[in-house]
Amino acid sequence: xxxxxxxxxxxxxxxxxxxxxxxxxxxxxxxxxxxxxxxxxxxxxxxxxxxxxxxxxxxxxxxxxxxxxxxxxxxxxxxxxxxxxxxxxxxxxxxxxxxxxxxxxxxxxxxxxxxxxxxxxxxxxxxxxxxxxxxxxxxxxxxxxxxxxxxxxxxxxxxxxxxxxxxxxxxxxxxxxxxxxxxxxxxxxxxxxxxxxxxxxxxxxxxxxxxxxxxxxxxxxxxxxxxxxxxxxxxxxxxxxxxxxxxxxxxxxxxxxxxxxxxxxxxxxxxxxxxxxxxxxxxxxxxxxxxxxxxxxxxxxxxxxxxxxxxxxxxxxxxxxxxxxxxxxxxxxxxxxxxxxxxxxxxxxxxxxxxxxxxxxxxxxxxxxxxxxxxxxxxxxxxxxxxxxxxxxxxxxxxxxxxxxxxxxxxxxxxxxxxxxxxxxxxxxxxxxxxxxxxxxxxxxxxxxxxxxxxxxxxxxxxxxxxxxxxxxxxxxxxxxxxxxxxxxx
Ligand code: ADP
Ligand code: GLC
Numbered sequence: 001x002x003x004x005x006x007x008x009x010x011x012x013x014x015x016x017x018x019x020x021x022x023x024x025x026x027x028x029x030x031x032x033x034x035x036x037x038x039x040x041x042x043x044x045x046x047x048x049x050x051x052x053x054x055x056x057x058x059x060x061x062x063x064x065x066x067x068x069x070x071x072x073x074x075x076x077x078x079x080x081x082x083x084x085x086x087x088x089x090x091x092x093x094x095x096x097x098x099x100x101x102x103x104x105x106x107x108x109x110x111x112x113x114x115x116x117x118x119x120x121x122x123x124x125x126x127x128x129x130x131x132x133x134x135x136x137x138x139x140x141x142x143x144x145x146x147x148x149x150x151x152x153x154x155x156x157x158x159x160x161x162x163x164x165x166x167x168x169x170x171x172x173x174x175x176x177x178x179x180x181x182x183x184x185x186x187x188x189x190x191x192x193x194x195x196x197x198x199x200x201x202x203x204x205x206x207x208x209x210x211x212x213x214x215x216x217x218x219x220x221x222x223x224x225x226x227x228x229x230x231x232x233x234x235x236x237x238x239x240x241x242x243x244x245x246x247x248x249x250x251x252x253x254x255x256x257x258x259x260x261x262x263x264x265x266x267x268x269x270x271x272x273x274x275x276x277x278x279x280x281x282x283x284x285x286x287x288x289x290x291x292x293x294x295x296x297x298x299x300x301x302x303x304x305x306x307x308x309x310x311x312x313x314x315x316x317x318x319x320x321x322x323x324x325x326x327x328x329x330x331x332x333x334x335x336x337x338x339x340x341x342x343x344x345x346x347x348x349x350x351x352x353x354x355x356x357x358x359x360x361x362x363x364x365x366x367x368x369x370x371x372x373x374x375x376x377x378x379x380x381x382x383x384x385x386x387x388x389x390x391x392x393x394x395x396x397x398x399x400x401x402x403x404x405x406x407x408x409x410x411x412x413x414x415x416x417x418x419x420x421x422x423x424x425x426x427x428x429x430x431x432x433x434x435x436x437x438x439x440x441x442x443x444x445x446x447x448x449x450x451x452x453x454x455x456x457x458x459x460x461x462x463x464x465x466x467x468x469x470x471x472x473x474x475x476x477x478x479x480x481x482x483x484x485x486x487x488x489x490x
Pocket of ligand 1: 019021337339366390391392
C-alpha cells in the first residue's frame with residue numbers, strides 16, 4: 001500500500017509532545033510491514049538543510065487567496081525506509097517554532113501555515129508522480145487533507161485515495177475567525193458544506209472529522225470518552241454521528257528509542273532479569289539533579305508538558321495542589337522535567353528552592369527525559385484526560401511504576417495494584433482531585449516501604465508488557481483497506 005502521512009510534528013525532526021513520537025513510530029512500523037510509507041512535514045528553521053537532499057523543481061501551492069512557492073527536501077527516517085518530505089517555504093515555516101516561539105502564544109498565521117501544508121500534500125504527490133492509496137492526517141494541522149479529498153480532489157487522480165484522520169488530542173481543534181476561511185482555498189459553499197462552520201468561526205478538526213473516510217483516535221477508552229459530553233470538547237455529537245467509522249487504536253512505542261537494555265542516553269543498561277543498572281541510573285539522576293544520593297528513598301519522576309490537560313493544577317497549584325502536602329508528610333524524592341504554563345514553571349522552581357527532596361528542571365531535554373524514566377521508581381501522570389499517553393508506557397517498560405488517573409489511554413495500559421495478590425503494574429485513582437493525587441502517591445509509597453516484594457512483582461509485570469507497534473500497525477492496515485473500499489463506494 002502507498003501511504004502518505006501529513007503531520008506538523010515528526011520525531012526526531014520536530015516534536016512538542018507525543019504526536020511526533022506517535023507519527024514517526026507508526027510510519028516506521030507500517031514500513032516494516034512492507035508498505036511504501038512517506039511523510040510530509042514543514043521544514044521549520046531548526047531542521048537544518050545540511051542533512052537533506054533537494055527534490056528537483058519549485059513547487060507552487062495555490063489557494064484562492066494566496067500563491068506560495070516551496071521547495072521539497074527529502075531524507076529517510078533514521079533506521080527505517082520511510083521517506084520524509086520537508087515542505088520548505090521560508091515565508092510560512094522559516095521560524096524557530098512549530099506552533100509559536102513558545103507555548104503561550106501561537107503564530108497568528110497558523111491557519112494559513114497549516115492549510116498550506118494540507119494543500120501542499122497534493123502538489124507534492126503530483127510533482128513526484130506518486131499517488132498514494134491513503135493519506136493519513138494527524139490532528140487539526142492536517143485535518144483539511146480529507147476535506148480536499150472529498151471536494152476539490154474528488155474527481156482528480158486522487159479519486160481513489162482514502163483519507164484517514166487520527167485525533168491525537170481533541171482539546172486542540174484549530175478554531176479561528178472565519179476571516180481565515182479563504183486561506184483554505186475553498187469556495188464559501190464549503191464553509192457549511194464541509195463542516196468548517198463552528199459557532200460562526202472555522203474549526204479545522206471538525207471539518208476533517210466530517211470528511212475523512214475513517215477517523216481514529218489513539219486508545220479504545222478515549223474513543224468512547226470523546227463521544228460523551230464530558231470528553232467531547234463540543235464535538236461529541238458529531239463524533240457519535242460518525243461512530244461507525246470511528247475506532248480507537250492504541251499507540252505503540254518505538255522500542256528502538258525507548259529500551260532500557262540499550263538506551264544510549266543512560267549511564268547503565270538493565271532488563272527484567274537484572275535491574276542493577278536501574279540502581280546506577282537512579283544514583284546518576286539523584287546526583288545530576290542535586291538530590292541526596294540514596295537508593296532506599298523512593299523517587300517519583302514526572303516528564304510533562306505543563307498544561308492543564310496534565311493535571312498540573314491538582315499537583316502544583318499554589319493553594320490547591322497536593323505537592324506541598326506530599327513533600328511535608330511523605331518520605332520521598334521528586335524529580336520533575338517540564339515546560340509550559342509560566343505559573344507552573346515558577347511553582348516548580350519554588351519547590352526546588354524550598355525542598356531539598358524536590359528538584360525540577362524547566363525546559364525541554366530529551367536525554368533527561370530518558371534518565372528520569374530509568375532512574376525513578378514511580379512516575380506520576382495525573383492527566384485530566386489522556387488520549388493515549390506515551391510516558392506511562394515508557395515508564396512501564398523501564399520498570400518505573402506509573403501513578404495515574406484512570407482515563408483514556410492510561411486506563412488501557414496500566415493495571416491497578418491489587419494489594420491482596422501483589423499484582424498489577426501501577427497505581428490508579430478514579431477522580432482527579434488534589435486529595436486523590438495525595439492519597440495515591442501515599443499508597444504507592446506505603447507499598448514501597450511495607451510491601452517491597454510486591455514492588456518487585458509489579459516491576460516485573462510492567463517490564464514484561466509488550467507495547468510495540470506490531471499489533472496496532474496491523475489494525476491500521478485493516479482499517480486502511482476498509483477506508484479504500486468506502487472511498488470507492490462514494
Ligand atoms: P503529550 O503528547 O500529550 O504531551 P505523551 O505522553 O503522549 O503526551 O507524550 C509526551 C512526549 O513528550 C514524551 O515522549 C515525553 O518524553 C516528551 N516530553 C514532554 N515534555 C518533555 C520535556 N520537557 N523534555 C523532554 N521530553 C518531553
Ligand atoms: C497527544 C496526546 C497524547 C498521545 C499523543 C500521541 O499529544 O495528548 O495522549 O499519546 O498525542 O498520540
